[in-house]
Amino acid sequence: MLTAPIERMLFGLSDDHVIVEPHSGQLMHPEALVAFQRLSADARDAGFDPQVVSGFRNFDRQRTIWNRKARGERPLLDSSGEPLDTGALSDREIVYAILRWSALPGGSRHHWGTDFDVVDRAAMSDNYQPQLTPQEVCDEGIFGPFHCWLDKRIAAGESYGLFRPYAEDRGGIAPERWHLSYAPAARELQDFLTAARLRDLVHKSDLALGETVCEDMDAIFERFVRVPERCYPQENT
Known part of the structure; x- marks a missing residue:
C-alpha cells in the first residue's frame, strides 16, 4: 500500500516534491x-549552455496530451515520424502509436521531476524554437556537439548520476537523446511503480481509450513504462 505522499509524487498528482530551476522556470526534483x-x-567550461525545456509534468497535463491524440485532435506519427491515418487504425493500434512518442499518464517519468528535456542554448539563435526532434540531436544536428560531449561524460561516469533512459530503441518509446534522468531518485521511484497500480489509476481516470490501455497494461508497462535495470548507470557520482 502506497502512502499518500508517495502516490501523489509517483503519478504526478502533486508538485510538493519539486522546486524551480532558476534559469528556465521549470520544476525539478x-x-x-x-x-x-x-x-x-x-x-559551460566546454562551451555549451544546457537549458531545461521541459521538467516536471503533472498528471493532468499528460492526460490532456494523451486525450488530444486519442481523439484525433493532434496527429499520430509512425516510428519514422510520418503522420498516420488514424481512421485506418484500431483502438489498440492508436494506443500503441501514442505510446511511441508520448508517455502514458501516470507512467511518465516527468511526473517525478527526476527527468527533464535539455537543449544547448549556446547553439540557438535568439528566435530559434527547439522542437525536440531526432534531427536536432543527431551528431550533425544543432545540438549534436553538446550531446556528443554528454555521451562521453555519461560513458566515463562523470555525469553526476544523470543518464539517458531512452538512449536506444527497445521497441517501446522512441529514442530521446534530449531526455535526461537522475538515476538514484528515479530508480527508487520506479521500484514503487507496478502495472497493477498504474492500471488502477487509469481505470479511475478520464483517459481516452482507457479500457484498451487497461486490457493491455502488462505488456504496455514492460514495453513503454519500465526502464530496464541494465539501462541505469552502474555507478553514480
Whole structure:
C-alpha cells in the first residue's frame, strides 16, 4: 500500500516534491537539479549552455496530451515520424502509436521531476524554437556537439548520476537523446511503480481509450513504462 505522499509524487498528482530551476522556470526534483547544475558548470567550461525545456509534468497535463491524440485532435506519427491515418487504425493500434512518442499518464517519468528535456542554448539563435526532434540531436544536428560531449561524460561516469533512459530503441518509446534522468531518485521511484497500480489509476481516470490501455497494461508497462535495470548507470557520482 502506497502512502499518500508517495502516490501523489509517483503519478504526478502533486508538485510538493519539486522546486524551480532558476534559469528556465521549470520544476525539478531537488536532487536532479543539483546534478544538473554540476553538469551545467562543466558544460559551460566546454562551451555549451544546457537549458531545461521541459521538467516536471503533472498528471493532468499528460492526460490532456494523451486525450488530444486519442481523439484525433493532434496527429499520430509512425516510428519514422510520418503522420498516420488514424481512421485506418484500431483502438489498440492508436494506443500503441501514442505510446511511441508520448508517455502514458501516470507512467511518465516527468511526473517525478527526476527527468527533464535539455537543449544547448549556446547553439540557438535568439528566435530559434527547439522542437525536440531526432534531427536536432543527431551528431550533425544543432545540438549534436553538446550531446556528443554528454555521451562521453555519461560513458566515463562523470555525469553526476544523470543518464539517458531512452538512449536506444527497445521497441517501446522512441529514442530521446534530449531526455535526461537522475538515476538514484528515479530508480527508487520506479521500484514503487507496478502495472497493477498504474492500471488502477487509469481505470479511475478520464483517459481516452482507457479500457484498451487497461486490457493491455502488462505488456504496455514492460514495453513503454519500465526502464530496464541494465539501462541505469552502474555507478553514480
